[in-house]
Amino acid sequence: MPAKIMRRASAFSFSCGRCSRCCRQQAIQINPYEIWRLARSLGLAASQFIDRHTSNGGLFLRFGQDGACDFLGETGCMVHAQRPLACRLYPLGRSLENGHETFERLEPHPDCQGRRGSRGSRGSVASFLEEQEALPYLEAAERYAGAINKLLAAIEAEAARQPALSALIRRELLQKTGAGTDPRSPWVDWDAALAQAGLDETCPPRDPREALELYLTALEKWIDDHIAGNG
Numbered sequence: 001m002p003a004k005i006m007r008r009a010s011a012f013s014f015s016c017g018r019c020s021r022c023c024r025q026q027a028i029q030i031n032p033y034e035i036w037r038l039a040r041s042l043g044l045a046a047s048q049f050i051d052r053h054t055s056n057g058g059l060f061l062r063f064g065q066d067g068a069c070d071f072l073g074e075t076g077c078m079v080h081a082q083r084p085l086a087c088r089l090y091p092l093g094r095s096l097e098n099g100h101e102t103f104e105r106l107e108p109h110p111d112c113q114g115r116r117g118s119r120g121s122r123g124s125v126a127s128f129l130e131e132q133e134a135l136p137y138l139e140a141a142e143r144y145a146g147a148i149n150k151l152l153a154a155i156e157a158e159a160a161r162q163p164a165l166s167a168l169i170r171r172e173l174l175q176k177t178g179a180g181t182d183p184r185s186p187w188v189d190w191d192a193a194l195a196q197a198g199l200d201e202t203c204p205p206r207d208p209r210e211a212l213e214l215y216l217t218a219l220e221k222w223i224d225d226h227i228a229g230n231g
């Protein structure tokens, strides 16, 4: 049976039993906002965090040989207050297509100790998101996606300037971003983005929102300096 599609107003509630079974054998994608929050809470620079705790060029949290997330401790998640969006949403999955947001229930771990419908008919997807303090993470994810769309539009504009070389230009500019291959790419490494934009001398941001604004400013500058007019 296909998964039921839900929206923020849809009825939903879930109470996690904190058994940590879903913190194994997962692929938890993270973005620079989540890296910034986790790195700062651990007293690490973004580059140190990426080297120690991520895989796939900084795009995913690292899971060890035993299948457990790097942050799974004896009593559960050791970074609970800063856990990434995917961990906050579980057991919901979220999709955003052409500006339309939908949610669906993911297949839970077979031995999940959580309780669904724990609030009867009173809970909704929206209230679950609030309980999980997921809203700043959702905003950051959307704004990061907006920056990626701007990058792709700049690449297409450069490719359109030389139609005969468009495929080559597209490939070269995409490689230049380094996302997924280079852990020092500004599309992954918050500190590298600021350094490349000459913003690393700026006072350290006081809170995650300030950090997000600074990072997005750095990315916009990086697109202007490295992509627009460089095809």
Ligand code: SF4
Pocket: 022, 023, 024, 026, 028, 069, 070, 071, 072, 073, 076, 077, 078, 079, 080, 083, 084, 087
């Ligand atoms: S960050 Fe925490 S909640 Fe998320 S998978 Fe790792 S241990 Fe589990």
Ligand code: SF4
Pocket: 016, 017, 018, 019, 020, 021, 022, 023, 090, 091, 108, 109, 111, 112, 113, 114
């Ligand atoms: S498996 Fe279920 S109860 Fe256990 S930590 Fe994950 S969501 Fe919570």
